[in-house]
Amino acid sequence: MRVLLSMLGTVLAATVASAQPTLDIYHVDVEGGAATLIVTPARESVLVDAGWPGNDGRDVARIQAAMKAAGITRIDHMITTHYHTDHVGGLPPLMAKVPVGAFYDHGPMPPPFAQDFASNYEAYLAAVKQRKTLSPGDVLALKPAPDNTSISLSVIAGHGKVLSSTDDPRNTACGTVPAKADDPTDNARSLGFVLTYGSFDFFDAGDLTWNTEAKLVCPNESLAKVELYQVTHHGADTSNHPLVLQALSPTVAVMNNGPKKGGSPVTVKALKALPSLQAFYQLHRNVATGPDDNTSPDLIANLEETPDAGHMVSVHVKADGSFDVVNHRTGQKRAFSSQP
Numbered sequence: 174m175r176v177l178l179s180m181l182g183t184v185l186a187a188t189v190a191s192a193q194p195t196l197d198i199y200h201v202d203v204e205g206g207a208a209t210l211i212v213t214p215a216r217e218s219v220l221v222d223a224g225w226p227g228n229d230g231r232d233v234a235r236i237q238a239a240m241k242a243a244g245i246t247r248i249d250h251m252i253t254t255h256y257h258t259d260h261v262g263g264l265p266p267l268m269a270k271v272p273v274g275a276f277y278d279h280g281p282m283p284p285p286f287a288q289d290f291a292s293n294y295e296a297y298l299a300a301v302k303q304r305k306t307l308s309p310g311d312v313l314a315l316k317p318a319p320d321n322t323s324i325s326l327s328v329i330a331g332h333g334k335v336l337s338s339t340d341d342p343r344n345t346a347c348g349t350v351p352a353k354a355d356d357p358t359d360n361a362r363s364l365g366f367v368l369t370y371g372s373f374d375f376f377d378a379g380d381l382t383w384n385t386e387a388k389l390v391c392p393n394e395s396l397a398k399v400e401l402y403q404v405t406h407h408g409a410d411t412s413n414h415p416l417v418l419q420a421l422s423p424t425v426a427v428m429n430n431g432p433k434k435g436g437s438p439v440t441v442k443a444l445k446a447l448p449s450l451q452a453f454y455q456l457h458r459n460v461a462t463g464p465d466d467n468t469s470p471d472l473i474a475n476l477e478e479t480p481d482a483g484h485m486v487s488v489h490v491k492a493d494g495s496f497d498v499v500n501h502r503t504g505q506k507r508a509f510s511s512q513p
């Protein structure tokens with residue numbers, strides 16, 4: 174019997190090992206904050222933001238659950254998009270539980286700090302001894318996939334600057350969308366990047382706001398189409414510039430809103446109107462608005478305000494660029510192909 178069990182174990186292990194490795198992206202539910210875990214086919218890990226502090230370690234536990242689902246025990250690269258509580262607050266408590274390799278952010282901030290900024294930033298500085306600044310144009314080196322399919326993370330925004338080139342085509346639509354009041358907060362300095370794996374592209378720009386987003390598409394159109402869009406700034410309507418949405422033309426969008434945070438009806442409407450969009454996922458139902466201002470319930474990971482089980486949405490990408498999206502509340506998996 175023992176021999177049989179051991180043989181069965183070997184067969185199972187062989188089956189797992191022969192399965193094609195995927196790029197896995199976990200949109201962790203941190204209740205209107207951000208924590209996105211990327212695990213490459215070579216099983217290298219990148220965590221983008223770490224949720225909120227407090228709440229009895231709620232967000233740390235949810236990030237650890239995503240790590241467990243991905244089969245990893247450490248974070249190789251920690252990217253903090255900006256220094257707001259809902260993105261960086263969860264990092265010091267996470268570091269008490271999980272080994273982290275390298276830290277990246279948009280750069281040092283000079284004092285004096287506004288009161289709401291000081292505590293987060295100073296806690297971050299105290300926790301992180303060595304950090305690297307990422308700037309537009311930087312590429313985070315990642316180990317190639319076992320089959321050598323290329324993978325890279327390219328920074329397109331940071332510290333209020335963006336990657337743009339006058340070699341890119343002029344955008345004739347500039348001027349059709351008015352600017353908004355300048356944003357003095359750290360949101361405008363968010364890091365933004367495009368993760369590329371073969372023909373698959375994922376865009377995540379933290380909480381980047383309108384006028385900085387606009388620089389990505391005006392006067393020159395510096396963005397290309399993507400398969401996956403993490404809806405910027407939890408779906409706030411001070412972000413998600415329509416010309417950016419048009420340039421990215423995502424196949425799938427995932428919005429990391431909370432039950433009463435983000436998920437603006439203006440953003441929801443703009444996303445639903447995108448001809449490219451095949452599925453629009455939300456980490457939460459927006460309980461403050463109605464069904465028309467939410468996606469369809471089967472694409473929502475958490476329906477109720479309380480109790481909240483913290484279900485994730487995860488994305489699993491094959492080397493040919495095709496990908497599956499899983500709503501962890503229902504277990505439902507939908508398949509998509511990459512754009513030509």
Ligand SMILES: [Zn+2]
Nearest residue numbers: 206257259380
């Ligand atoms: Zn935020």
